[in-house]
Structure formats: C-alpha cells, structure tokens
Amino acid sequence: MDIIKAVEAKQLKDNPENFNIGDTVKVYYKIVEGATERVQVYEGLVIAKNNSGISRTFTVRKISFNAVGVERIFPLHSDRIEKIEVSRLGKVRRAKLYYIRERVGKKAKVKELIRKKAQ
Amino acid sequence: MISLIGKKVGMTQVFNEKGELVPVTVVKFESNVVVAQRETAKDGYDAVVIGTVETKESKLSKPVAGQFKEVQPQRHVMEFRGFEKELKVGDSFGVELLDGISFVDVTGTSKGKGYAGVMKKHGFGGGRATHGSKFHREAGGTGMATTPGRVIRNTKMAGRMGSDKKTVQNLELIKVDTELQVALIKGAVPGKRGGLVVVRNAKKK
Numbered sequence: 001m002d003i004i005k006a007v008e009a010k011q012l013k014d015n016p017e018n019f020n021i022g023d024t025v026k027v028y029y030k031i032v033e034g035a036t037e038r039v040q041v042y043e044g045l046v047i048a049k050n051n052s053g054i055s056r057t058f059t060v061r062k063i064s065f066n067a068v069g070v071e072r073i074f075p076l077h078s079d080r081i082e083k084i085e086v087s088r089l090g091k092v093r094r095a096k097l098y099y100i101r102e103r104v105g106k107k108a109k110v111k112e113l114i115r116k117k118a119q
Numbered sequence: 120m121i122s123l124i125g126k127k128v129g130m131t132q133v134f135n136e137k138g139e140l141v142p143v144t145v146v147k148f149e150s151n152v153v154v155a156q157r158e159t160a161k162d163g164y165d166a167v168v169i170g171t172v173e174t175k176e177s178k179l180s181k182p183v184a185g186q187f188k189e190v191q192p193q194r195h196v197m198e199f200r201g202f203e204k205e206l207k208v209g210d211s212f213g214v215e216l217l218d219g220i221s222f223v224d225v226t227g228t229s230k231g232k233g234y235a236g237v238m239k240k241h242g243f244g245g246g247r248a249t250h251g252s253k254f255h256r257e258a259g260g261t262g263m264a265t266t267p268g269r270v271i272r273n274t275k276m277a278g279r280m281g282s283d284k285k286t287v288q289n290l291e292l293i294k295v296d297t298e299l300q301v302a303l304i305k306g307a308v309p310g311k312r313g314g315l316v317v318v319r320n321a322k323k324k
Binding site for chain 1: 128132133299
C-alpha cells in the first residue's frame with residue numbers, strides 16, 4: 001500500500017481542506033474553453049465529503065434559478081480548483097446533509113455557527 | 120514487441136494533464152533480467168528468457184538453479200518471442216522501457232471465483248425469484264431428446280471459474296515513474312493485488 005500512497009502523494013495539495021460540512025463555500029473553478037481559460041465561482045452549501053487520499057471529493061449544493069437544486073462534486077485535490085473560500089460557517093450535527101434535498105425554503109437552511117472569539 | 124514482468128500493486132486515481140481524475144492500476148516492476156536467449160540454430164525458435172525478483176540459490180532446486188549460471192537467480196522466469204530490442208544475457212531493465220508507449224496490453228491470472236453457477240459463470244438469465252417459481256439459478260436443459268441422446272460437448276455448465284490467463288488489450292498508459300519503478304495503467308488489470316502481470320506494448324494500436 002505504501003507504493004500507492006507514494007504515487008498519490010505527488011499530486012496531493014497540502015492542507016486544502018479549510019472548510020467543514022454545513023459551511024457555505026465559494027469554489028473558484030478553472031474552466032477550459034478551447035484555448036482560453038477562465039475562473040468560475042460556484043457558491044453553495046457543503047453537504048458531503050467522501051473518500052480519502054487523492055480521491056477525496058466534496059459535494060456543494062446550491063439553489064439555482066427557478067428553485068432548481070444543483071449539486072456539484074469537486075475533487076478536493078484538483079488543480080482546476082484555484083481556491084476555496086468559506087463565506088459562512090454552518091452549525092450541523094451530521095456528516096452528510098442529504099436531508100436538505102427534501103427540504104424547501106427556510107427549512108433547507110443551516111444554522112450559522114458563531115464561534116466565540118479567543119481571548 | 121516489448122514485454123515486462125511486473126506486480127499488480129492495486130488501484131487508485133490520478134489527475135491527468137487535463138486535470139481529470141482517471142482510475143489507474145499501479146504496476147510495480149523489479150529489474151527484469153535477461154537470463155538466456157533461445158536461438159533458431161540451437162533451440163528451433165527465437166526468444167528471450169526474462170526473469171524478475173531476485174532470490175537465493177538455496178531456495179531453488181538444482182535443475183531450476185542450473186539456468187542461472189551467468190545471472191543472479193530469479194524467482195519468476197518467462198520466455199518472450201519477438202522482443203523488439205537487442206539484448207544480451209545479463210542485461211537488466213525496468214519500467215523505463217515503457218517510456219514513450221501510450222497503449223499497452225496486460226496479461227495476468229484472473230481472480231479465482233471457485234465453483235460458480237451458470238448465472239455467474241456464463242451469464243445465464245436464471246428464473247423468476249417469486250410468484251411460486253421453483254426455477255431460480257439452475258442451468259435448465261442441457262440437451263435434446265433421444266436424438267442425439269447425449270449432451271453436446273462444450274455445453275455451458277457450472278464449474279470452476281477464474282484463475283485463467285487473461286489479457287486486456289489497449290489500456291492507456293497514463294504515466295511511467297522511473298523513480299518508483301511503477302507504471303500507471305488506466306482501468307483494471309486481471310488478477311488480484313500482488314499478482315504477476317506481463318505488460319506489453321499494445322498489439323492493435
């Protein structure tokens with residue numbers, strides 16, 4: 001198994017996981033259109049993290065136009081992710097927020113986590 | 120044709136140059152050593168004998184050890200015909216031989232499944248599970264009546280499945296890592312982890 005870890009280690013980013021389940025994040029994702037490359041920002045709620053090592057992914061859910069839910073799965077160590085910004089911390093009690101899918105409106109909200117400032 | 124003996128390490132994923140995650144099998148190579156050469160004049164055919172994984176002479180029987188007069192004793196020995204490279208006895212090479220190749224064929228021994236029924240082994244449909252059906256996973260009829268009065272040869276029946284020599288063709292070679300002596304091959308490769316595999320450049324590409 002060490003060989004597999006060594007193979008993966010070459011492509012791992014150091015410490016990219018700067019967010020938690022329930023947080024609202026902005027993912028700056030590079031999109032290649034023919035020859036040009038641009039950065040698209042995708043903002044939504046992190047509802048799941050899956051797998052480990054280089055296969056680690058996270059799922060971001062947002063409500064798009066016409067109240068259509070859109071979920072996107074990003075590989076955490078992808079080079080196409082320029083950066084991930086946390087815009088709101090969430091207070092949740094589970095590791096997978098799949099229950100959000102069945103909820104609409106205010107019920108689909110996650111409480112904000114208010115951290116006490118360190119003194 | 121170029122052939123290399125390696126060991127299947129397992130599967131993982133890597134990012135390719137487009138930034139896409141691709142599933143790969145990691146194959147590790149210890150140095151492949153030319154043990155002998157077969158020549159038409161002497162043996163009736165041309166081939167190279169390649170061995171891999173060094174071992175102690177004391178672990179081999181004397182008849183087997185006899186072929187390792189000029190080189191270190193090797194645990195696995197195979198013959199390959201039509202090797203597209205000038206080689207001498209004692210030459211050793213590794214994964215760097217695969218550099219520049221984009222597609223490979225991989226041969227290995229598939230995982231043994233034991234005594235398997237016809238549904239698993241030959242993909243038979245089987246019968247209905249419920250509604251009073253008494254026909255579930257059986258093979259059904261295997262032949263006709265008085266004529267021919269026997270079961271035709273090679274009729275698909277239950278039996279041992281797996282542990283066969285299998286080749287998967289045209290697998291993309293994603294990366295050759297000379298430092299770790301591993302090759303990353305896209306997709307699955309026959310056999311279990313730790314199994315011996317032969318990697319060749321693709322015949323049909």
